[in-house]
Amino acid sequence: MKKKKFWTLGVMLILVLSTILAACGGSDTKDTGSKDTSSGGDTASSGEPKILVYGRGGDSVALDPAVVTDGESFTVTANIYETLVNFGEKDVTIQPGLAKSWEPSEDGLTYTFQLQEGVKFHDGTDFNAEAVVKNFERWKSNTDKHPYFSSQFVVGDTQVIESVTAEGNNTVVFKLSQPQAPFLKNLAMSPFAIASPTAFEADEEGLSTNPVGTGPFKFVSWVRNDAITIEKNPDYYIDGYPKLDKVIYRSIPENSARLTDLIAGNIDVADGLSPSDKGTIEGDANLQLIERPSMNVGYLGLTVTRPPFDNVKVRQAVNYAIDKQALVDAFYEGLAEPAKNPMPPVISGYNDEVKGYEYDPEKAKSLLAEAGYDGKEIELWAMPVPRPYMPDGQKVAEAIQKNLEDVGIKSKIVSFEWATYLEKAENGEADAFLLGWTGDNGDADNFLYTLLDGDNIHSNNYTFYDNQELHKLLVAAQTEIDEDKRNELYKQAQEIISEDAPWVPLAHSTPILAANTKVTNYVAHPTGSDRLDAVDMK
Known part of the structure; x- marks a missing residue:
């Protein structure tokens, strides 16, 4: 979700694709910029423009970073805009x-x-x-x-x-x-x-499809669900940067298709790859594996204002019902660890003393009986795009569906286009939904307060969970300068969240990317927003 993610969405997304890329699958939406007729990055060594084609699993929601929370949007805006x-x-x-x-x-x-x-x-x-x-x-x-x-x-x-x-x-x-x-x-x-x-004083809404920053790259065009093109800012104030002349972000939803395009040389970088692709990448002399430092969590959210998840015993039962270790073994290929807290262990203030919920179907059945669960079918929302914390939302949803069925909870898997998925989840329309978060700044506040405090309902708190005791701890932690005292507040907060169970924390992953060996100086950042100003091509 960026992290979460997780919004004032419903913004247009529209960009441009090269003539070669358009031949592979065009768009029925209108251009917001001039046509780009460049192809991949095979020409750098011959003295022609250095063009990097970046394959990713989903499109951006908008290109005004102030109105979005999804990682796919920030992937692009991090190279158009800059922060203080x-x-x-x-x-x-x-x-x-x-x-x-x-x-x-x-x-x-x-x-x-x-x-x-x-x-x-x-x-x-x-x-x-x-x-x-x-x-x-x-x-x-x-x-x-x-x-x-x-x-x-x-x-x-x-x-x-x-x-x-x-x-x-x-x-x-x-x-x-x-x-x-x-x-x-x-x-x-x-x-x-x-x-x-x-730009924003003239047309604030227009900033979402025509971004104007100070960054190393300038916006060129956008074709929805196809490609976003940015080009070198010739007036960039840091001498010698960026190294690339142009970057084309291609949306390729299927993980296998993205890897195939990388192997074939149609793209130069592939993000959001399946962990199972690691062996293929390492065995190809023309490719390089890039591991992103882990700072994320994938989770199953339970909207606490919707039956049956307005009952804490039902939420706890779902936590006992899901076999997290089996999910990690099946879908993460050793590149993840089961989660028990809403934030990863690398974040200061992580509470390893929280017991969490072991896989225990019988305990789940007992709690459902105590709760008087009526057996009514729920909707289980599957993410439509791969994200660092969730390499294949559909398959994870299918495994969870089986776990729930085993304890007597019937579920129907549904999904939507990415922007719609996020908007509907933000509005509290989901029963149970898969999502996740990549930390924006490496601070516990960015996980616990941002994702689970009542202040952030209708923002990043999609479960509509609101606990006033938790709120007091999180607000106190924001103003506490003593690091030890601050960490203690966050540890108490994680105990409350675990007991109330608005989530099923699933996994903390080590996401992988791959690039052809012509690409140099690519550094994957733990926040998931990679700056490309220093990236070069042989």
Whole structure:
């Protein structure tokens, strides 16, 4: 789901595909940009333009990072837009971005940023302090449209960011209403990339299909469910970057078809591959295997406002009914571990003392009997696209369906187009649904508060779970600067979540990508949003 994911969706998605790609399967939607007649990346060594074709399992929802939460959108926007601060190349340490330096006050309520100079947006607008202010004012003024701003910077009815002020062209001052431990990590997240004020003031909705940032690549075109094309920004302020001239993101839903295209040389990078493809990749001298550091969770969500999952005993029964180890063995090929908490063990504050739910069908049956479960069939939603935490949603759903049937719960598997799936889940229309989350910033807050706090219902909390005791712990943890005390709060929170069982945490995976050996300097980031500015081709 990005992480979750998991939204103000229903936004258009439309782009362009090369003539060669179009011959393989066109689109009945209209172009939002000029036609691109380039093909794959086989020409780099001959001195022709370096064109990287990136195969992925699903299309983006929108290209305005402020209005989406899905990873497929951020995959593209991370290369068109930039944030004030960046994550490290391989981790979530905080590095300079559009801000070259920053200074927090002793009380943690004021942050002063010094901005890069001489930077321009792709439409020629100057990047400066006023542009930063206008972006934050845009997000603050309508939190319903900007789900990540709401989940990361609004606690209850309180705006964490009290004000953002420009002091001259290159200095921005943030004043907070309360300390926020993950403040800088939040700013580095893809949703808080800075867009051209000229663009969104003229046509805010249009930013979703015609993005305008400061990044190393500029938007060219989009054909829905087909391809998005971006090209080198010739005016990029970092000398020598990007290395590539053009990137084409192709949507190829079938994992096997994506791998076949990679082997055939039709694409240069394949994301979202099945773990079972690892041996094939390692056995091909023309391919390289790339492992993404694990920072995710795949889960089965149980919408607590819909019968039968409004009964905690039914939710606990489902947790006992599902054989997580069998799922991991069958579908992850040793590239995952069963999950018991909503966040992965690599995140500070993980509670390994939580017992979780062992596979115990008899216990599940007993709880269902206690709950008075009436045996009515439920809908089980299967993800339509592969994601890092869920390589094959349909097959996982089929295995879960069998587990549920074994304890007396009948289910019907349904699915929808990706954007529709997310929108309907956000609106609470699912009984039980498969989804997951790749951490945006490496902080426990980004898993527990973002995905399971009542504040984020109608945002990333698709289960509509709302526990006030949990809420108090999570809000306290946001303002606690002492790391040990903060971790203790998160450990208590995981105990409550485990008991209330709004999810069945399924697995923490190590996602794999593959590339042909012509591709160099490709680094897979744990957040799932890979920057391509340093990627090159032989």
